[in-house]
Amino acid sequence: MSDNFKAILISRDEEKKQSVDVVELGDDDLMDGNVTIAIEATTVNYKDGLAITGKSPIIQRWPMIPGIDLAGTVISSSHGEYQKGDKVILNGWGIGQTHYGAYAAHARVNGDWLVPLPEGINPLDSMAIGTAGYTAMLCIMALENHGITPDRGPVIVTGAAGGVGSVAISILSKLGYYVIASTGRSSEADYLRELGAADIIDRNELSEPGRPLGKERWAGGVDAVGSHTLANLLSQTEYGGAIAACGLAQGFDLPATVMPFILRGVSLLGIDSVNAPKELRLEAWQRLARDLDLEKLANLSTMIGFNDIIGAAHDIIDGKIRGRVVVDMTADG
């Protein structure tokens, strides 16, 4: 029997009122799975913020240990591909929503959900990337598959100072794209330029209802915002261009017209990280190891300990977090 460890547990009472507590659990309390992991690092994503604040119905099984991303070392395994001592990453697949997640010292999961930690990336780096960074990579791969290469013209990134946005800017600029960053935080202009943004625009330019077709301004885009912003991105995309849509920070609505699609051949590429197939994950993580500057990654990350997770979850929903938060699970904070 292993020692008890600390975990964040979200529970609901009979009136469906949510409470968030730090509790002591043991390995026997974990859910079924064929690989048990000692968690070394995790992160706080927007979705984790939604779960802990209860702002959106992210959790689908009660009680729940939140945390949708983890990195650590295998303690025990009956899965053919993993052995004790292997370093692994897990993003999504319902952890923190339907299966106990990352905000505990240990996790027991289905080995099919795991990705081996790529060479050259340590567990803390991998969580500086996290679901946000891996989703940014999926967006960029989708744009590339659509033929949006740097010579096609500028690309726009919305929610620029957030997690997906920051990593997207960093990778796109390293790949040679001319990156336009859309942000509501003019105070972060220097930070965005350091990441590689060539041009910065105020997000208010895009967040109000716009015309069905506008001046063609970009060949492609990564959108973390949705709603009118996504509609305006589409209406200002060059002929044959594409926008990869992954987020809803402004809203989940899409008040757009079909005009960009039928008059300019523009494409809208949907990006899901949670249930993305394993081959795509492996490719995305290999690309991240190659195309993301780890020094820039360190600049866009803030390190916290376990005790700071709940506060950071509230901050991300209040739009107070810049870039990525990394949780060192070996530190209390």
Ligand code: NDP
């Ligand atoms: P962050 O909170 O780190 O970033 C979101 C950014 O969006 C903010 O930093 C802000 O950027 C901008 N923003 C916030 N509110 C508004 C608003 N009302 N109008 C316009 N812009 C706004 O979150 P993440 O980067 O982690 O995630 C971004 C989005 O992507 C979220 O909606 C998240 O749920 C989604 N997501 C989806 C995934 C998928 O699989 N499809 C996976 C990962 C994330 P700024 O301050 O620069 O304006």
